[in-house]
Amino acid sequence: MSSESPSVRVTRRMKGTLRSALLPVWNVLCMLLAPLDRALQPIANVYNRTLGGHFGEMNGLQFAVISLGFAAIATVPFWSPFYSETLNITFAVASIWAIFAMSWDIQSGYTGYISFGHSVLSGAAGYTIGLLILHYDPSMGPATTIPVAVLASLVLGLVIAVPSLRLRGPYFSLITLVGVLLFTNLIFAFSGWTNGELGIHQVDPFTYEPWVRYYYMAIPMLLVALGLIYISRSNVGMVLVTIRENERAVSSAGLDPTKFKISSFVLSSIPMGIGGALLVYYGRAINPTSFVEISNSIEIIAIAVIGGMGSVVGPLFGSFLFFFLEEEFLRDVIGDSSLRTLVLWLFVLSVLVFARNGVFRVIWHGLGAVRGDSE
């Protein structure tokens, strides 16, 4: 580490200063929270004994915070009016993007093979529904279109994964990058079918009732979260992390890294398809801007990074934080929309520099360490 660049040295010094400045605050917090943690431990232990093996063990505070977090998500329509009229809608959108970010995470965050084109997968689901309704049968309901749409994502996932994940290194990322550009241009090239830039608008929503609509987005999101957390905590998660840390070690263990990489991408494309379908019935329209274009893929990555790559739960909360900042908090503080976007992306950048493992992990490990047994 002798040849580190000046910028690395500067950020390290800034991190050091930040840490020592926050230390008194941290100590006070610990003093206040440690008794609470101890008091909550028995409840957490019940969870640890029953489900802890599948979803990870927690201490008292961690269990309390995660339970409160999920309870808050489950009751958004009841408390959101006290904050703002739009929070309901913001969190419905956040649920859909949470699905995208978690799906991206189980593949890219875990294996380290970063996909820059995940929006292609949700786009495939979205356009499958759009084309079915536009050209095949306008009366088709979600019960028929969604399974077909998810299947389309899965097939596209295979088509991308099989050739690209046989390669090691950066080729996979480059192929996903080209893939998303290709798909976007296909939509324009076949405008006669896809309505090009205008998109497809003939979709009936699940419901017009906002609070019901929230649950149409949040419940699938929670189910996807449950499934992906389970898988990430199973031996699959261990193999995927090892691919990221040392791919040769996976081969030495008698496991085929290519098979696991392809499987994780295909696994990821299933919830991407579900999210894409939800986005169709949420926004009632399918167009390149809100579905496929590369900026969507970048936003998915940003959300996962904020929350914490390689943790599934991190990207979930990352999405709620991202959309809360973008659509609620910053909107109240900064009037100018381009300035707002700039501030938002500066926030993403600062998370990358100062808390590479994500905001959620910082909080999580903090909660785990209030009684001194730091992780």
Added chain:
Amino acid sequence: MTLLEVDHLTKHFGGLVAVDDLSFSVDEGEIVGLIGPNGSGKTTVFNCIMSTYIASEGEIRFDGEDVTSEKTHEVVNHGLSRVSQESNPINLLSVGGNIKLFTLPNSFLACALPDAVLARRSDGGPGVVDHAERVGLEDKIEETPDSLPHADVRRLEIAKALATDPDMLLLDEPFAGMNQAEIRTLSEQIEQFREDGISLVVVDHNMRGLMQLVDRVVVISSGQKLAEGPPEEIVENQDVQDAYLAGEHGGI
């Protein structure tokens, strides 16, 4: 019965010939020492056997099957396992986790099953703790590899290799960086692996640690076989002594 056959193996990197027409074989239940001065191609031989490198010419057979062009994980699943010179544990996982990875089935769906179901499928075969016990790491299963002393990290590497349930182990410089007591313990453990039905090839650059351990020695120099025979004979061999003196490695 012959378990491993290396048949006219040649490996070149551009113009450099690292292994030159090398043939040797290992019988079931044997411990063979593969020695040679530094840079003589010992590790390259292991890399070719494990398909880390693709052999330029020649054939490698294991248990009667041609494994020359198989992928690494396929070679491992045939029953060959290698302990590298470098340790590369995953520090994000505990010692137990590192060993467990090597017990997993090569199937995405099977890996998604809960451990209890997986254990039932393997019919009570050896678990993580059993593998750790074989190298004396049973008390350190919860620790992370970066907190272990060097000798324990090396033991972990061996436990990982054992966890793939191999018929043959390839050990690359297993005694490097160990003190006399640690070398003695490890030699005894290796002897025990043989008792348990594992054949071994042990690479070292000198014979000191190997004399008591191996049944037979294959000496290579500049990628070619120089001599082969029981250790007592090899120490007396004039060609072998010349090769070591020429390389200024201070004798075997």
